[in-house]
Amino acid sequence: MPISRREFLRQSGGATGATLALQRFGLINALAQSGGYQALVCIFLFGGNDSNNVIIPVDDYASYNLVRGPSTGLNIALDTLLPLSPPSAGGTFGLHPSLAALQPVWDQQRLAVVCNVGPLVEPLTRTLYQGGGAQTPLNLFSHSDQQGQWQTCVSTGPSPTGWGGRTADRVDGGATFPTMVTVAGLTPFTAASVARPLALTPGQAFKLNGFTGTYGPSRYAALQAILAADRDQALIQQVSDTTAMAIANSQALGTLPALQTTFPNTTLGNQLKEVAQLIELNRSSLGLSRQLFFCSLGGFDTHSQQATTHASLLTQLANAMAAFNAATDELGVAQAVTTFTLSDFARTFQPNGNTGTDHAWGGHHFVMGGAVKGGDFYGTYPTLALNGPDDTDAGSNARGRWIPTLAVDQYAATLASWYGVGNADLPAVFPNLGRFDTPNLGFV
């Protein structure tokens, strides 16, 4: 386990002032170059990704075809599936053909699939769920609630902090430059008690304009004085803090370095390009030993005419992830960067009458990176049967809403442990983790 920056600071305890700053910079830079650097990159698929059409069983295609046959308009034909052979699951599965760019990454053993993950309060069986014998997440099947639960690992009510934020508070929380960067706006994932995320808009200069000319300096001094004043008004203080933080960091950020890797010019492509550039900037000048990034892609709420929309979103996802994978090779950080997906929920296995699907629960997710034990599945692929052993509902109401067999807490804790959250800190970052048997799923 690499030494955290906080430990560095402790080790260099005697030094002060400029000596400390120099020493710290040198040490961390050395760390970054010797492989001590690690980054997590979150890609949130907003709206609820229909993972039933992302990973499809080839060996048991008949079960898939029974509910999502050609007449539903949602069928992915058997002969178009991209084959995956996960050793631990056995048999053959198929990737949606629009994810073609990810198949080489799977073949590189850098891509893992984690099956049927979702928010849980405690381990759940179908019997317990239907009988009301266990606590379940608040407001199931609601976008806002399940989005929050994936990002906070708190499923019993609102949480002021996210698991990304709590992780950042414990790993390098004292950094002088924000360890968390969101390129997709503010989100519960990055909410922390101490750490504050930097928000950047991909492709847009992060810069305070003006202040040239004779009277620029005196006006700038006044701007700073005003930001520091009147701190007794809660809302005003919030605005001032964010603005002051933005101005201070805009000076350190400067121009982002160019990359050789070509990224697709898409929403997610541009976000991941910015992330890769920030990783390179960190290597060349910022010198953080840890970074945590948040990206997102919206539009997955495919209630109608799903097929074309979903295919296009998956193409965007795969092409952007594949480019990012290539960029980590270009930057020599493939082993140090782990990318993963989150999403509100999966969608009903059984379609609705608009050739779309509705809100469901457990779904499959991707984890990508050189440190990932890829080319395999983790967890248990659900039984694709309405009213089957994984379905929430019985009888004619059953639509294939899979009860998760892995909790988001387990998925997230595996990632956070790799990132550097020690075992002693895990209960604070993931308060519910202790309720589940396997705190580390072992995929990274």
Added chain:
Amino acid sequence: MTTRVVAVIVSCCCFVAALIVPLSLAPRAQEGPAISSSSSTRYPPDIVRLLDQATFGPSPELVDHVVNLGQDAFLSEQLSAPLTPYPELPPMPSTRPDTCTGTCQRDNYTMYPLQTHFFTNALAGSDQLRQRVAFALGQIFVVSALNSKVTLSSWMGPYQQLLYKDALGNFRHLLSDVTLNPAMGSYLNVLSNKQLNPSTGVKPNENYAREILQLFTIGLTLLNQDGTPQLSNGAPIPAYDQAIVESFARVFTGWILAPAFGTGIPNYRDPMVQRVTRGVEVDHDRGEKQLLGGETVPAGLSAAADLNAALDNIFNHPNVGPFIGKQLIQHLVTSNPSGEYVARVAAVFADNGSGTRGDLAAVVGAILTDPEARGDLHTEPTYGHLVEPVLFITRLLRAFHAASDGVLASYSATMEQDLFRAASVFNFYPPGYRIVGGHGLAGPEFKVYNSATALARINFVNTLVFGSIPPSPPDRPAGTTIDLTSLVALAKNPELLIDELNGLLLHQSLTPAMHDAILAAVTAIPSSNPTMRAKTAAYLVASSSAYQVER
């Protein structure tokens, strides 16, 4: 000076040039009072605050107008002000013809003409209150062109016009209109929703059923009339369950578009209609359905009868008053209203005093005349709300006599409020958003306030105060400029300059620390350069946190 230009142009391709709006904001019946040497007499803080809450921003002339008229008479005037419409855009084919490129594409297949009209209406329309409430309602009843099929301006236009029309009407009427509007029908799938298909088992679409309950009317949990959740053993009580969602999904079946205007030119202007084949209603689920509160609709009813019964059932749920009332308070006045304030507004929602439920004009009146909204000085540390990007832009322009073509949407988009293009039905920000590190304080608009948008806001002020948005035809025919002449005239005396800004922008709440900082920056500039003095002072106030948090 006194001309108010509100262009309503019907043609599809070239109306923009006509929209250069010399802004003069007040109805012009009365002349303002003589300008006093002190802003505290010209700008009574509670009148400026009312205009921040009820309009797209106070201008000096509008302040004068309300000083003359009085607050109550101004609100009455606003309630009866004629509606400033969106243009009626010609229906176009769903698929853009290859010949429609350039300005044709811009005006028919993007939100550009509506975004531009939104801003010109907000900047110069006389029906400020109606527009402001419609803007709030449009962020509760969201239809977005992003991640959606509603990308034609002629599809979105009638929906936005509907919000103008219903903003001060009855909430029940709004519910009907929204539910049967084709843009909403497309966005949340009432359009072409069908009953269960017995051969495939395919079920009705749950999208609208879920969101009308969760976002448009009652919310997820049972509420007290003061807006707080009802608790059972310390836990909130769900307002409905999945079975109710599935039941309402069956209610909202059987609706299709009204007859098309031509082949491939669907009708997004008129309300949706029941699908009838050879005199027989099809696609609608005619079974019995569970509604809220244990009510049912009996089997055998038509799509329209079911819809009516279901909307009545939702409308009469006791959550609607506090749920909608609190959100309107948050949009117009303050992010953290007291429970008493919410309850007073909810009571007016329940009964406008004449026995009518859901009277939005009465609800808005109750919000704006409440003691918690009014008063000369608000010192409570959590009072007020962060001004959202669109209002941040319009307030600055209206305060300083802007001339604008209304092409401003790219600026609000950079501040994460891309008009009519929210990321999802959950709007740009959720009503319950809590400020990070804010000890539980709600601050919905803070969802879109981050390091990037903080700089975008300040940079917008810099652009307009020290320069302008220059014309760039054809998309930006006239650009946007503000006029600081009246400030320049005061700049010889820095105290008068600061006093003017304190009155017009800050409700006389300027603190000594901020005053001293501005004074130092202004007096660093020689009095022979009054323009630079005026710009410096305007920049420092307009970029300040105190101006961005309206209180």
